[in-house]
Amino acid sequence: MLIGAHVSQAGGLANAIARGTERGCDAIQIFNQSPRMWRPTAYSEEDFAAFRQAMDHSRVDAVLIHAVYLLNCASEDTEIRDKSRVSLIHSLRVGEAIGAHGVVLHPGSAKTGDVPKAIKRAGEVIAEALAESERCELHLENTAGAGGTLGRSFEELGALLESAGGGPRLRLCLDSCHVFASGYDIRTPEALGETLDECDRIVGLDRLHSLHVNDSMTALGSNRDRHSLLGEGQLGERGCATFLSEPRFDPLPCVLETGRDHGAPAAEDVALAFKLRKRGNASRARASRTKLSPAEGARRKR
């Protein structure tokens, strides 16, 4: 697992690598433009080259781009859908230029409207954006299910992938807070295992290409998107350790989005994620030893 954090790219794209390095990140996530404005940031070839060079000389092995929150590919308003498409194309092209692992996108919101129709609209916009770009993957992020947000269940994510054409560049990003808030228990290795089996049956785990690790301030099935510091929410240290040590997540980048640096992840938050992963691995190893040989397990306990 490539553990890391969402970092700012203020002052220039390459600065994101420096911030990731300072925080001990093996993976980073950035916005490709100011998250509160539609206007895309104009980058030059030099910006991209500087970013790639900085990344080559750092421990950062994967970069995710998070599309900005203004986007709503499912909007009933054609102007919003047009703006969302243009912005998404920009994200994917920046992703191509910097060799990003993928662009993470919240699939959109039906607001109070019809969900199947919203999925169809979102699928069309996403398919168009993919057609206007060449290589970069697009990772649809599962959502907590607040309001009319799309992607609250594996069924909905499957329908969105299909509606967007189901091509090989379409992938999934799983957020630990969102999956828990949307009603899937992931607090123990057994519960997480069952949730992933369900994901595999409905969407296919081969689609899963990135992870967000956030603790949840609110309860299982609360449908609220409220992150808390790792270990301090409803997942707790054990739940977060379980998520971070899941063997099927091993090859994936996994970034924190919340922490002690004015709400953003700081070095100590990333260090805690590494520590919890270690703890989760140790506890899984203990459990499997006990399972293989009860006598051996009992002897060790004495």
Ligand SMILES: [Zn+2]
């Ligand atoms: Zn997230």
Ligand SMILES: [Zn+2]
């Ligand atoms: Zn969230």
